[in-house]
Amino acid sequence: MYRDFGTVLIFAMLAIVLVYVPLFIQSLVAPSQKTPDKLDNYECGEEPEGSAWVQFNIRFYVIALIFLIFDVEVVFLFPWAMVFKEMGMVAFIEMGIFLLILIVGLAYVWKKGDLDWVKYNVKYGRGRYRQKASQTEGEAVGSI
Amino acid sequence: MIVDNLIDWFPTSAAWPGLTFIVAVILCAVPVFIFIAVYALVAIYGELKISSFIQDKVGPMGQGVGLHAWRWGLLQPVADALKLILKEDIIPSSADKKLFILAPFIVFIGAFIAFSALPFSQTLIIADMNIGIFYILAVSSLGVIGIILAGWSSNNKWSLYGAMRSAAQIVSYEIPAALSIVVVIMLTSTMSMQGIIQYQSGLVWGFLPNWLLFNNPFTFLAFFIFFISGVAECNRTPFDIPEAESELVAGAFTEYSGMRYAFFFLSEYANMFVVSGVAATAFMGGWQSPIPGMFNTPGWGLFWFISKSMFLIFMMIWFRWTFPRLRVDQLMDVCWKGFIPISLFNIFGVGIWYLLIG
Numbered sequence: 001m002y003r004d005f006g007t008v009l010i011f012a013m014l015a016i017v018l019v020y021v022p023l024f025i026q027s028l029v030a031p032s033q034k035t036p037d038k039l040d041n042y043e044c045g046e047e048p049e050g051s052a053w054v055q056f057n058i059r060f061y062v063i064a065l066i067f068l069i070f071d072v073e074v075v076f077l078f079p080w081a082m083v084f085k086e087m088g089m090v091a092f093i094e095m096g097i098f099l100l101i102l103i104v105g106l107a108y109v110w111k112k113g114d115l116d117w118v119k120y121n122v123k124y125g126r127g128r129y130r131q132k133a134s135q136t137e138g139e140a141v142g143s144i
Numbered sequence: 145m146i147v148d149n150l151i152d153w154f155p156t157s158a159a160w161p162g163l164t165f166i167v168a169v170i171l172c173a174v175p176v177f178i179f180i181a182v183y184a185l186v187a188i189y190g191e192l193k194i195s196s197f198i199q200d201k202v203g204p205m206g207q208g209v210g211l212h213a214w215r216w217g218l219l220q221p222v223a224d225a226l227k228l229i230l231k232e233d234i235i236p237s238s239a240d241k242k243l244f245i246l247a248p249f250i251v252f253i254g255a256f257i258a259f260s261a262l263p264f265s266q267t268l269i270i271a272d273m274n275i276g277i278f279y280i281l282a283v284s285s286l287g288v289i290g291i292i293l294a295g296w297s298s299n300n301k302w303s304l305y306g307a308m309r310s311a312a313q314i315v316s317y318e319i320p321a322a323l324s325i326v327v328v329i330m331l332t333s334t335m336s337m338q339g340i341i342q343y344q345s346g347l348v349w350g351f352l353p354n355w356l357l358f359n360n361p362f363t364f365l366a367f368f369i370f371f372i373s374g375v376a377e378c379n380r381t382p383f384d385i386p387e388a389e390s391e392l393v394a395g396a397f398t399e400y401s402g403m404r405y406a407f408f409f410l411s412e413y414a415n416m417f418v419v420s421g422v423a424a425t426a427f428m429g430g431w432q433s434p435i436p437g438m439f440n441t442p443g444w445g446l447f448w449f450i451s452k453s454m455f456l457i458f459m460m461i462w463f464r465w466t467f468p469r470l471r472v473d474q475l476m477d478v479c480w481k482g483f484i485p486i487s488l489f490n491i492f493g494v495g496i497w498y499l500l501i502g
Contacts, residue, residue, distance in 0.1 A: 003147060003148060003151075003165065003271065004271040004272075004273035004274075005273070006165060006169070007147055007169050007172075007260055007270060007271040008257050008260055008271070008279075008283075010166060010169040010170070010173070011169065011173055011256060011257045011259075011260050012253050012256075012257050014169075014170065014173045014177075014256075015249070015252055015253040015256040015257065016249055016253065018177055018252070018256070019248060019249050019252050019407055022229065022403045022406070022407075023233075023403050023404070025229060025403075026229050026230075026231070026233055026402055026403045027233065029229065029230060030229070030230055030231055030232050030233060030402060031230075031232055032232055032233070033232070034234075036237070038232075038234060039234065039235075039236055039237040040236065040237070040238075041236050041238060041239075041298070041299060041300045041399065042300060042302070042393065042398055042399060043300070043301070043302075044393075048238075048300075051238070051299060052298070052299045052300050052301045052303070052304045053296075053299060053304075056304075056308060060308050060311070060312050063312045063315070063316060063476070064311075064312070064315065066480075067315040067316060067318075067319065070319045070484070071315075071318065071319060071322075074319060074322040074323060074326065077323070077326045077491070078278055078326060078329065078335070081326045081327075081329035081330040081333075082329060082333060082334070082335065083333075084330045084333070084495070084498075085330070085331075085333045085498070086333075088499065089499060092495045092496075092499060095491075095495075096492065096495075099488060099491065099492070102488075103485075103488060106480075106484065106485070106488075110480075110481065115476065115477070115480045115481060116473070116477075117472055117473030117476045117477070
């Protein structure tokens with residue numbers, strides 16, 4: 001057991017060395033003529049406009065939250081899957097109840113619209129939002 | 145397993161067990177790194193040539209003098225590697241330097257340590273841990289931390305967009321991949337990679353090899369869900385929205401150059417091999433021969449494992465030049481509204497199948 005995970009530890013430490021050595025070689029052989037323009041951020045050749053460290057869209061956070069719930073669920077499923085053959089029907093029914101609760105949760109999130117990347121709550125939508133906006137006008141506004 | 149054998153073989157193991165252990169692991173890790181490097185060169189060359197043939201071109205041919213020469217452009221990936229090592233190492237002045245430097249290390253660690261549990265043949269597995277497949281799933285998502293660090297520390301809008309999209313995509317597709325692996329473990333009752341492969345020996349349905357791919361309709365479905373999620377986790381086309389060249393320049397790696405960029409690239413290819421290796425192990429019998437009872441020596445085992453993985457990598461390259469890129473909302477819909485319900489249903493399906501048919 002300690003041999004298995006000791007191997008992993010040494011592998012990780014060796015990976016650091018294996019990345020560092022080529023970087024070191026590069027620092028020896030590669031040219032280095034730094035100019036302020038070269039050290040600027042790339043923005044298609046224009047002068048960079050402001051910082052990139054800005055507030056970000058909340059939907060990434062929502063996805064991360066849903067992921068967290070499901071990932072923990074998956075971790076619970078692994079030990080169950082190990083003993084599934086031994087315990088047979090009992091294990092199956094128990095995990096069925098557990099999964100059912102999660103499926104209800106998924107259905108709730110789905111219905112609530114948190115799985116939609118583009119939220120159709122534009123009141124006077126144009127282009128590809130127009131049709132959806134006219135269909136769901138009124139009800140979708142609450143689901144922000 | 146190899147580590148254990150090496151330790152037993154060393155005469156010094158009784159006197160200095162710790163030192164012997166470290167030497168044995170290093171003796172395993174260096175060939176693994178060489179394997180990754182050689183495999184990456186082959187895969188890059190393969191990708192160049194396959195893409196060219198699909199588009200009715202000839203690809204790199206290298207008619208000149210120097211490294212580009214030699215036949216059929218075979219040295220093209222070597223020339224690329226040399227070019228990358230000779231590039232100036234640029235860290236943007238407005239970047240967060242510490243995190244910028246740290247990012248490629250984390251991504252590469254995530255890709256590299258996953259190799260310590262891959263079963264290359266009957267005897268060739270560095271550490272046959274009892275939770276092998278779970279361990280690989282866990283460490284292969286370590287890379288996402290590195291990608292977020294890279295995107296955030298670059299202080300570049302392209303990088304930040306790429307990193308956020310990449311993170312959202314990788315964590316989302318991890319769930320269907322893991323749920324498909326649960327299906328495998330339900331049938332094999334073990335998480336050890338060798339145990340999973342040993343379960344898949346013999347025949348099923350009278351004529352097919354007893355790979356889980358053919359075992360029952362639900363595992364057949366699970367294989368496709370796992371493999372497609374794996375393609376998405378590697379940020380390959382058609383799921384390459386995080387580094388869509390035409391939109392985001394190079395995604396999270398826009399500001400990286402030289403060897404730092406090369407390590408992101410290498411890790412991406414290493415991750416492709418890990419995903420293919422796990423898919424081959426869990427669903428296609430790993431080192432088991434396709435003709436049960438024949439060609440099952442360790443040498444052939446290595447051959448079968450590498451060819452199955454390479455076949456899946458070829459599929460990934462093929463996908464890239466066949467399917468158009470998915471839009472970001474389609475990408476999330478495929479995962480959350482398609483794969484996750486199907487793979488949850490799959491678990492029930494396999495359970496009922498096993499309880500009724502056995």
